[in-house]
Amino acid sequence: MNQTRRQRHWIAFSTLVTREIRRFFRIWPQTILPPAITMTLYFIIFGNLIGSRIGEMGGFSYMEYIVPGIIMMAVINNAYSNVASSFFSAKFQNHIEELIVAPIPNYLILAGYVAGGTARGLCVGVIVTLVSLFFTHLPIEHIAITISMVILSAILFALGGFINAIYARSFDEISLVPTFILTPLTYLGGVFYSISLLPEFWQNVSLLNPILYMVNAFRFGMLGVSDIPVVAAFSIILLFIVLLTSFALYLLNKGTGLRN
Amino acid sequence: MKALSINNLSKTYGNGFKALEQISLDVEQGDFFALLGPNGAGKSTTIGVVTSLITKTSGTVNVFDTDLDENAELAKSYIGLVPQEFNFNGFEQVKHILITQAGYYGMPASDAEPRANELLKQLGLWEKRHTPSRALSGGMKRRLMIARALVHKPKLLILDEPTAGVDIELRRSMWTFLRRINKEGTTIILTTHYLEEAENLCRNIAIIDKGEIVENTDMKSLLNRLDKETFVLDLKYPLLQTIELYGLDYHHVDDTTIEVELSRGDSLNSIFELLSKHGVEVVSMKNKVNRLEELFLNLVETTEQAS
Structure with missing residues (x-):
């Protein structure tokens, strides 16, 4: 081995990311196709059929208003479930041992899985965005905010999926969080409505939901409207990323769920 | 140089089970070393600690003079592991598994590809290179695990019962x-249950039982301890009295069966001559189980009695 440590790390990291991307493309009928179909149904039912009767929201047609939220919902769900299922499968089939015995630092293992989850989240996000163009015009007011927010959100939920997979002891346990926490928070996170429609009490309760910040900041990037200050959204997401990264690394270094 | 040096290694699992108690072990560079022991003796725990799959409780592990705690990356890069259980992604293609593993060790694709091809050919897996690993036969999966362990050209190859469940030819x-x-x-x-395997392949040997090393020596010395062989003789008529066999140790198993110990190099004829003198007729004779298996059982039984 004549390469420098940094070169070896880069090769190891890119190998892991490549393997993760190859995995979700290999099983595309399970990973890429279903979210595209589900989100298309959202556009048809909520955007077209119901939305035409709702009228405007935040100064935009209802279809335009919900598109950023639906894209974000697809990104979050797929980033999360990719890492959760891939890392748990690696544990379940014991091929996580390939990584544990190899000279890869734990932070690179985490980075590799998170990058893989982010890649799937973004891939599905692009597909849903393209599908949305069949239904509505999509302005992008602030491209930097749009792109950075979608990437940061994908990273954050990929980290969440990783921690879920570390603790999970069965496949049921990796679907518990998406079913009972992620989905309700997403639906209550302002994907389909502006929180200004809610009574004041519920507006304040909604502010405790981190997904609200992501959806609104992303919507601000695309449409230029948001229920919350964008700076607060970025700050909260960055804070959560730091917290979850630290916690995931702590679990990896401790060997929780991985080593006896 | 020592390829592996283990000092005072202990491992106590969360449930309080002491799998290893202060074991120390050295393996020289270039050696073919056997680690034997009954089920649950601590072989796989030892290997697990050396390969970072299991967290140790105390002690040190050095691989080619590199402390596993102080420079885990370098120490790990020296090791190739063939685990006891199949542990690859069943959905990945055989060749991808090798190239991916090489990548984890920092080997660029330009080197990993020819290395994977070379190993696939050497281990008879070339025709299956595009097959998902789950579709391989048991023997092929074993060979794939060896290929995967060797893909980054490790200096130390550790095999945890590599031939378990493998047919004789393979x-x-x-x-x-x-x-x-x-x-x-x-x-x-190498850890193995097949003592014949250890005897055939290995130059040095350690026997572990109940988390302790009960023997650590070279195979030749160990086998030389078997300077006596025991023969079981079936007699035509009951031997009811004690007879003098002039220097030969024997004891009665039952009335018509005796066991005679013979020093290595002694002639078998001497037994028959002495027995003939006493009018004892031998109907059949067999060699009692011996060599490594006998030593192994003796050592393990001794530790059981001691505990």
């Missing part, structure tokens, strides 16, 4: 392959 071909790579310079540590 086992022999694996022995030939392992002998060759050992001759080419790879240090090999």
